[in-house]
Amino acid sequence: MGDAAVKVTRVTADDLPDLLVLMRAYCTFYDSDPADDELRALATAFLDEGSGGTQLIARDDSGRALGHATLLSSWDTTLGQRLAVMEDLFVTEAARGRGVGAALVEACRQLAAERGIEALAWETAPDNETAQRLYDGLADRAGTWLAYRLPTGGPAT
Template sequence: MLTISVVGEQDLAELAPMLRGYCDFYEVDPSDDKLAAMSRALIENPDEGVQLIARTDGGTAGIAVGFATIFWTWQTLYAARVGVLNDLYVTPQSRGSGTGRALIAHGLQLCRDRGAEKLVWETAPDNATAQRLYDGIGAEKSTWLTYELDAR
């Protein structure tokens, strides 16, 4: 049994190692201070986005086993609000337990609650484990490529 809730200040100590694990997986190294600042910014302004934390049975006393970050925006091509599932991470020992599916389902419900028409996300082309999850829940692959420029 899992409990999923929106991250609050009291969750940051448990969230931090999962944020680091997520960054390590993608071989990036933002500082712990910057990661905490991002989480606090979302706690302070949930209209920008939310982070979810999944725990094993026991509610806030349970063991943290995953997180997701959803940012709120608009998509012109749909002429609608969307939730962007920017991060999805499940601890290695909990993978395959349904935690990822539960976090996505919770995020989809948050989209419905906010009037967002879609939950969208991307993953690395070589992340086969994540792609099996996404294919298994009936998500549709996009034909879009992602580009980026540094703004610094």
């Protein structure tokens, strides 16, 4: 799996300080800059099991945070089944290439299976070739669907 043991667990309140650092780094990677209170509200919301989402954190054997993933539950009408969506996956630059990303994907897959979900789906930016190398070794590409996003005009919180 790499040069150090990687342990992936569900995020708890004790993990929030490290998770927020990882979330900020993820946002910076994608040139996004949400307010700190928005990130904190999002991270805190996922602590509630009824939120429809779960956040996972990867740590090395010394407890250092290496990465995180966000897993959401959804449905796929065309398959007639529930679907798990890995919304975020981020590994710190220093930890890349050490099996952390694969460990996070596997933890998401296992959690989805425990919930009776038959498939795990995710997407990545077309220019994120590092992530694509990892993902291409783990799963088949799902097709040529285009992604859209429409602001609702509703409150951000």
